[in-house]
Amino acid sequence: MQRKMRKIKLGLIMGLGLSVLLAACSTVGGNTVDGDKIKIITTIGQIAEPISIIGGDRVDVESLMGAGVDPHLYNATQGDIQKLASGDVIFYSGHHLEGKMGEIFEQINKTKPVLGITEGIPEGQLLKDAAGAIDPHVWFDIDLWKQGLEAATEQLKKVSPEDATYFEYNKTAYFEQLDALKAETQDKISQIPIEQRMLVTAHDAFGYFGRMVDMKVIGLQGLSTEDEIGISDIQSTIDLLVENGIPAVFVESSINKSSINAVMEGASSAGHRVKLGGELFSDAMGAEGTTEGTYIGMYRHNVEVIYHALTGKGD
Structure with a gap:
């Protein structure tokens, strides 16, 4: 009532x-x-x-x-x-x-x-x-x-x-x-080895990015953050990471990090160490007055974070 x-x-x-x-x-x-x-x-x-x-x-x-x-x-x-x-x-x-x-x-x-x-x-x-x-x-x-x-x-x-x-x-x-x-984006992402060109995030916000740069994208949630995340979604993502030796996963600035943490823990239990690649801007940009608070700055930030995490360069 x-x-x-x-x-x-x-x-x-x-x-x-x-x-x-x-x-x-x-x-x-x-x-x-x-x-x-x-x-x-x-x-x-x-x-x-x-x-x-x-x-x-x-x-x-x-x-x-x-x-x-x-x-x-x-x-x-x-x-x-x-x-x-x-x-x-x-x-x-x-x-x-x-x-x-x-x-x-x-x-x-x-x-x-x-x-x-x-x-x-x-x-x-x-x-x-x-x-x-x-x-x-x-x-x-x-x-x-x-x-x-x-x-x-x-x-x-x-x-x-x-x-x-x-x-x-x-x-x-x-x-x-x-x-x-x-x-600039296409050139940078093309330098990531094709077998490691896989972007794992909390929800399915990067499909257009993946299509533009020829990169496989996996989001634990669907297109909306209202979608539910199931145990099977987490397990299938863990299996994918282990099978392909993917070194990093990513959190998003506007999304709860718990699902990504669960994936990292599951991969570790399966004997595959996955690091947190960094925070990406997906549904929201950075704070006003910062470089990431601009469309171009936000985009460049994401590309740099993805590149360094999946190639290991800059670690």
């Missing part, structure tokens, strides 16, 4: 929040009309930081989710709803990455532009799990993420046509950096 009452109470709060959101959106925002910067609210930093570069001094960008925050489990607060209401444009990633915010996006889209930046990518280019669910971790495929940022840039041009040339120039310059990042 208490659990049922809590669910009812939560539903009432969310309903009230959405009502407040719709009312606020009819009176707040629209800053560009007054000649101010375009106010952009994003869900994740992987969108916010690149868009702040593309938008330059014509935009003010704020991300709801910071370092260490898991977007799969994220519930919007009343403060978040107020931020969304104050924005001119809302960008989210899409394909159920922000699974608990779908209703909010639907409601706010009635009054202002809301864009899931990856949802226009052709489905044939996206990865799916065994059940047919689309993998939402698109930012690990640099070319696909450029498509998402392209869609966001086109939306900015619609909001502020007079700045279209400025946005296009900034986007082109930034994309050149991303192209260089992709080439």
Whole structure:
């Protein structure tokens, strides 16, 4: 009975929040009309930081989710709803990455532009799990993420046509950096012996990365951190590590480390020493103001950690 009452109470709060959101959106925002910067609210930093570069001094960008925050489990607060209401444009990633915010996006889209930046990518280019669910971790495929940022840039041009040339120039310059990042990444990972090119992490967030660099990826959980980890998942991963002599596994900044610890202990019991390769950024970037708090910096960090752990160089 208490659990049922809590669910009812939560539903009432969310309903009230959405009502407040719709009312606020009819009176707040629209800053560009007054000649101010375009106010952009994003869900994740992987969108916010690149868009702040593309938008330059014509935009003010704020991300709801910071370092260490898991977007799969994220519930919007009343403060978040107020931020969304104050924005001119809302960008989210899409394909159920922000699974608990779908209703909010639907409601706010009635009054202002809301864009899931990856949802226009052709489905044939996206990865799916065994059940047919689309993998939402698109930012690990640099070319696909450029498509998402392209869609966001086109939306900015619609909001502020007079700045279209400025946005296009900034986007082109930034994309050149991303192209260089992709080439650098592929070169680095290709130096890992093919038999050791296996990335074992807490959940299945690196599929696009693996496809881009020809690397096998094993995640203990599925695409969402809401998925359950079974004993069979842990044991099959242990067997894989032992059979292939994989030297390292990795934890993620936004995911509980207990499952990876269980794999390491199991491999040790089977006579195979597996070290902790380091911490990777998966669903969240690093802290704001750090190198890892940028998309390119986060990506480079991951590549360096993977390279050194799987080759033993730099130990």
